[in-house]
Each structure stands twice: as C-alpha cells, then as structure tokens.
Amino acid sequence: MIQTKEIKKGIYALKTVGYLDLDFHGCIFRNDYGASYNAYLIVDEKITLIDVVDKQFSEAFILEIKKIIKDKPIDYIIINHVEPDHSGGFEAVKSIYPDAQCFCSSEAKKAMLQMFFNKHQYQLVSNLESINLGSRNYVFVLTPFIHWPDNMFTYLVEDKILFSNDAFGSLTNSNLFYDYQYDLSQLLNDAKEYYANIVMPCSSFVANKLEEVLALNLELDYIAPSHGIIWKNEIGTIINQYQKWANNGDVKNKVVIVYDTIWDNTQKIADVIAQAIGDNDLEVRILNASKHRKSLIMSEIMDARAIVVGSSNFNNTMTPSIADVLERIIALKPIDKLGVAFGSFGWVDVHLNRIESRLQEANVKIITHSFYENYTPDAKALDLAYELGQLIANKVNEVITNE
Ligand code: FEO
Numbered sequence: 001m002i003q004t005k006e007i008k009k010g011i012y013a014l015k016t017v018g019y020l021d022l023d024f025h026g027c028i029f030r031n032d033y034g035a036s037y038n039a040y041l042i043v044d045e046k047i048t049l050i051d052v053v054d055k056q057f058s059e060a061f062i063l064e065i066k067k068i069i070k071d072k073p074i075d076y077i078i079i080n081h082v083e084p085d086h087s088g089g090f091e092a093v094k095s096i097y098p099d100a101q102c103f104c105s106s107e108a109k110k111a112m113l114q115m116f117f118n119k120h121q122y123q124l125v126s127n128l129e130s131i132n133l134g135s136r137n138y139v140f141v142l143t144p145f146i147h148w149p150d151n152m153f154t155y156l157v158e159d160k161i162l163f164s165n166d167a168f169g170s171l172t173n174s175n176l177f178y179d180y181q182y183d184l185s186q187l188l189n190d191a192k193e194y195y196a197n198i199v200m201p202c203s204s205f206v207a208n209k210l211e212e213v214l215a216l217n218l219e220l221d222y223i224a225p226s227h228g229i230i231w232k233n234e235i236g237t238i239i240n241q242y243q244k245w246a247n248n249g250d251v252k253n254k255v256v257i258v259y260d261t262i263w264d265n266t267q268k269i270a271d272v273i274a275q276a277i278g279d280n281d282l283e284v285r286i287l288n289a290s291k292h293r294k295s296l297i298m299s300e301i302m303d304a305r306a307i308v309v310g311s312s313n314f315n316n317t318m319t320p321s322i323a324d325v326l327e328r329i330i331a332l333k334p335i336d337k338l339g340v341a342f343g344s345f346g347w348v349d350v351h352l353n354r355i356e357s358r359l360q361e362a363n364v365k366i367i368t369h370s371f372y373e374n375y376t377p378d379a380k381a382l383d384l385a386y387e388l389g390q391l392i393a394n395k396v397n398e399v400i401t402n403e
Helices: 055-069 090-096 106-116 184-215 235-246 265-279 294-302 320-332 352-361 379-401
Strands: 002-008 011-018 035-043 047-050 076-078 101-104 122-124 130-133 136-142 152-156 161-165 222-225 254-260 283-288 306-312 338-345 371-374
Touching: 002 055, 002 222, 011 055, 035 055, 035 222, 055 090, 076 090, 090 106, 101 106, 106 122, 136 184, 184 235, 184 294, 184 320, 222 235, 254 265, 254 294, 254 320, 254 379, 265 283, 265 306, 265 338, 265 371, 265 379, 283 294, 294 320, 306 320, 306 352, 306 379, 320 352, 338 352, 338 379, 371 379
Parallel strands: 047 076, 076 101, 101 122, 161 222, 254 283, 254 306, 306 338, 338 371
Antiparallel strands: 002 011, 011 035, 035 047, 130 136, 136 152, 152 161
C-alpha cells in the first residue's frame, strides 16, 4: 500500500507500507509490522522527487506519482541514499522520466553506476551546497556513514523540512504519518531499535554530524526520514535521543544476559547469574537468542552496561543463534560494554573461548574468564554462578560509582 499526504503546500509524502517486509534491510532486522519507505515529491514550477523506493514497489509508486502530477514530467531526482530500499525503483522511475536531472553525492554516483550499470548523468553536490530548483531552495548536507558513505540530507529552505533519509528513521509502520499520531514511548522504542540495528556502528559520525548540523541553526518544521514517521512535535526529542545514543549517553544501570540452551543447563546458569545481578539492584534482561528477535537483543544491548553471553556447547562450537548474536555485536559495535561468557558442555568444553574472543573482537572489556559447567549444574556450580553474577554486578556498580 502507498499512502500519500500533502504535508505542506505542494510537498507530498509518499509512504509505502510494506506490511509483508518483515525482514528489513535484507535479513538484518526482523519487524512484526513490516517496514515503510518514504519518498517526497515537491511540486511547484518544477517537480522534484527526493528518494525513490524499494524495487518491489516501483510500479505502484509510479502510479501514485502520476495521480499527483498527471502527465507532467519529474524534472529533478535527488538521491539522498543509494541503498536498494531507496534506489531499487530508480531505474523504473528514470525510464518513465528520462529527462529528470539527478543530484547526489560523489559516493552515491559511484555506487549507482556499480549497482545499476546505466551511465545516467549525475550532478554531484558538495556539503552545504545550495541550489534553486523551481521556486524553492535546497541545501545538501553530506552525511557519510549515516548509514553508507553516500548518504546525505536535503534541507528545503522555505518549508523548513529536513529530509534525513535513514537518520531519524524507525520501523513504526502504519499508514499514519506524524509523530503525534502515535504513543511517544512506543515511537522512541522503535527509533531506538532502529538506531541499534542500523545506525549504531556509525555513532562517531552521528555525533560529529549532529554537532555540525545543529550549528547551522536550521529552522525545522519537520524532520522527514525515509523510514517510519515524520517528526513534527517531537523534533527536539528525537535529536536529543540521537545525541545520547551516539555518545552512549543513554546507558542504563542494566545488564543483558543473552543465552541459548540445548538441554536447559545453560538456562539454569543464566537464571542464577541474573538473580545475583538483580539482588544487587541492577536491572537485568534475560534474552534467549533462539527465541527473541535479534534486533530486539541488539536494542537491549545498546543501553546496557554489560553483556553476559551464554551458550551450550554445540559439537565443537557455540549454538548458531549465539554465533549470530556475537557477529551482530561485532558488526554493530555497541559502545563501552563489559562482558563475560558462560555456558555448559557435555564431554568437551571448546566453545567458551570462542565466545570470549568474539566479545573481545567487539571491544567488550572482559570482566573475568569464562564460566562453564559440565552437564547439569549441581548446587556447588550454581553457587559459583551466583558468585559470578555478584562479580558482574560489582564491576558494573564500580563503573557507575566512578562516573
Ligand atoms: Fe534505508 Fe541505508 O537504507
């Protein structure tokens, strides 16, 4: 479904609601309500399209555009980002509007040529370059690595709208357009999960770019991302949250235990570690890597102080779901975490060193070497697990005290 709304005079948001797109950005992000892809059409003396849509929606997307502009042509296409969820429909649109002049960053041009092979003309724009198209002025803000090297924002001067593409996005997915139409805490949860799974590895770029953008003192009526809702009433809130997330400034006094278990032995240890942490007045989240969605696990890890990762031995390694979580931790680079590995095994204990080395690869500071138990943990083993939980809590509390 594509929902269209005129958000200001002559400015149309085209919101594609992919309710079956449960795997967002490929396999990265599982979302129960699918994903949305926003593009924007500006209609005045000239017609400008900002971003396109995932290829699977291009036919419907073009039909929606035609409903608005009838038989007029699109004069300009601004490519804020080349990732296929925004550019996949580009060739289809360009085939209908072959004379549309395209604007993008130099990195975007390289990528477009390598992705689609067609040698269209791309007019390159530089950081803070301003151009006039039709009766409006556009300013481009290059935002490399939020989320790919090519990304940029487009600011529409007269209408005070920042088209931010991936930044400030969420997977809040319905036909409603604006932040005030949703519960704010749910919106921020959605934006947090999106940040943790899409933006977090770029946090240093986000922190620097936010400072640069805020220094411009742009007047903002809307922040209009390419995913999820348009920020209108809560612009300050989402900017503030991005500043916190980018600087690890929203960290809670919380420990995340993520584990997988084959015959419940690792789960028994996880329970006892969690109890000890809880007994020390810290929040503890226990997540099963096979049962909870990975994007939720990453969201919980983002604002935790410590990650405790447990697995049963699976032949000569850890379970596949724990391997998946660890690769995500390496890829998504949560900032400044403590960590410990734990687990159980039958006849050979070979997996915990692997977990620990993966955590180290992700720059997690190891609190103590791995804790493991042979077959069913007995009372003594569970006492030791409790001691481990206390040690984790002590280390976390030390960090809190020293702040
Ligand atoms: Fe939604 Fe980086 O693309």
